[in-house]
Amino acid sequence: MNFYSLNRTAPEVSFKEAVIKGIAPDRGLYFPESITPLPTSFFEGIESLSNHEIAFNAIHQFVSDEIPNDELRAILTNVLDFDFPVVQLEENVATLELFHGPTMAFKDVGARFMANCLGYFSGGASQNVTVLVATSGDTGGAVANGFLGVPGVNVVILYPSGKVSDIQERQLTTLGQNITALEVDGTFDDCQKMVKTAFLDEALLTLMQLTSANSINVARWLPQLFYFLFAYKQVKSQNMEIVFSVPSGNFGNICAGMVAQQLGMPVQHFIASTNVNDTVPRFMRTQEYDPKPSTATISNAMDVGDPSNFIRIRHLFKNDFEALSQTLSSYTFSDMKTKEAMRNIYDHSGYIADPHGAVGYLGLKKYQENHPDTCGVFLETAHPVKFLDVVEETIPEKISIPAQIQKVLHQKKKSIKISSYEELKAFLLQA
Ligand SMILES: *Cc1c(COP(=O)(O)O)cnc(C)c1O
Numbered sequence: 001m002n003f004y005s006l007n008r009t010a011p012e013v014s015f016k017e018a019v020i021k022g023i024a025p026d027r028g029l030y031f032p033e034s035i036t037p038l039p040t041s042f043f044e045g046i047e048s049l050s051n052h053e054i055a056f057n058a059i060h061q062f063v064s065d066e067i068p069n070d071e072l073r074a075i076l077t078n079v080l081d082f083d084f085p086v087v088q089l090e091e092n093v094a095t096l097e098l099f100h101g102p103t104m105a106f107k108d109v110g111a112r113f114m115a116n117c118l119g120y121f122s123g124g125a126s127q128n129v130t131v132l133v134a135t136s137g138d139t140g141g142a143v144a145n146g147f148l149g150v151p152g153v154n155v156v157i158l159y160p161s162g163k164v165s166d167i168q169e170r171q172l173t174t175l176g177q178n179i180t181a182l183e184v185d186g187t188f189d190d191c192q193k194m195v196k197t198a199f200l201d202e203a204l205l206t207l208m209q210l211t212s213a214n215s216i217n218v219a220r221w222l223p224q225l226f227y228f229l230f231a232y233k234q235v236k237s238q239n240m241e242i243v244f245s246v247p248s249g250n251f252g253n254i255c256a257g258m259v260a261q262q263l264g265m266p267v268q269h270f271i272a273s274t275n276v277n278d279t280v281p282r283f284m285r286t287q288e289y290d291p292k293p294s295t296a297t298i299s300n301a302m303d304v305g306d307p308s309n310f311i312r313i314r315h316l317f318k319n320d321f322e323a324l325s326q327t328l329s330s331y332t333f334s335d336m337k338t339k340e341a342m343r344n345i346y347d348h349s350g351y352i353a354d355p356h357g358a359v360g361y362l363g364l365k366k367y368q369e370n371h372p373d374t375c376g377v378f379l380e381t382a383h384p385v386k387f388l389d390v391v392e393e394t395i396p397e398k399i400s401i402p403a404q405i406q407k408v409l410h411q412k413k414k415s416i417k418i419s420s421y422e423e424l425k426a427f428l429l430q431a
Helices: 015-021 040-044 051-063 069-079 107-122 138-147 166-173 188-200 202-207 218-238 252-262 279-286 310-316 321-327 335-349 355-370 384-394 403-409 421-430
Strands: 002-005 030-032 086-090 093-097 129-134 153-160 179-184 209-212 241-247 269-274 328-332 374-380 416-418
Touching (some): 015 209, 051 218, 069 107, 093 218, 093 355, 107 138, 107 153, 107 218, 129 138, 138 179, 166 179, 188 209, 188 421, 252 310, 279 310, 328 355, 335 355, 355 374, 416 421
Parallel strands (some): 093 374, 153 179, 241 269
Antiparallel strands (some): 086 093
């Protein structure tokens, strides 16, 4: 399949080229030229399909011809080797746990899928690819883990110094090999800006093949649509209207959910739940897109002031605000409300939510005030252990540390401090 740039001034490219380039030369995000709905029989019979079959059917049209079917199946078997359970917490409220992967964040699926695709595409290529990625917390660990040891691929991760949790920092600074962590004196938005600048730096681009592993990359973004189908499969038998609440930062995950909807998944409504970084909730109130610098919160993987994928969502709805507002509600919540929700969930059901999941819970509850008869599913995007300090100061329970996390706790952090784009460029050129 071909992908076009949302800025419309760059040529269309194949899936392979979109993955390798990351972003179009005109700075636009790539978008699939078509989204063909799956047959209704696919959704009617989804309970009898394995997760691998669901994923294969859903992603096939986007990569077909460029990755042979057998290879694609093998990639999906690699990527989807853990569970995605829906856990019922209250009447009409369930959570979809996306944290059972190797770094315990939902980004594991996208990062591993992209790493596998890039590994496949770079097989036989003489030039190395450098993956450049900015992280507000979880992307870094998932990308580092997904790309570790992939031949022909070097990974450079930028993260804001002092603004990610200890466990997150260790997950991205301790692996070594083809992974380098750059510790930026600044915010996530500063990191993201540096990455975007690098992708526009002609002098740099003639010297190296750079790509991004942020959710702007189609191979990171699209496989996230699997989650919604896996959840749909599990709650379909309740025979109620399903609504998803997605804790959102860069809006890649929820946008992928909307692609699943366009594939025919019978879900009418999505809720984008944010922390105080409320650019999208404000847009849904005012119809004005007015990005702001990001504010640090306890749900730091969502500290994004200018969400890069929102433009894809607007495009999916052909920039028709009325149509978009039929499908999307968006609410913002403070850290205080988030902690209150973590305590409420714990008191009512004994369930320990992480701060991101708790924001998703709040958005769902708010929507259900006016839509009580819905089967609500909020996405639990990280294991609570990844935000140990906040969780343990909020609820009266100690969290036991899973094996995946134990492993990195004793490793030594290795990072290189930088504070400007010039320093980033100098690093890339000497590496
Ligand atoms: C990245 C992340 C999010 C936000 O996902 P987007 O696709 O950027 O909206 C939410 N929760 C966690 C734990 C994350 O790591």
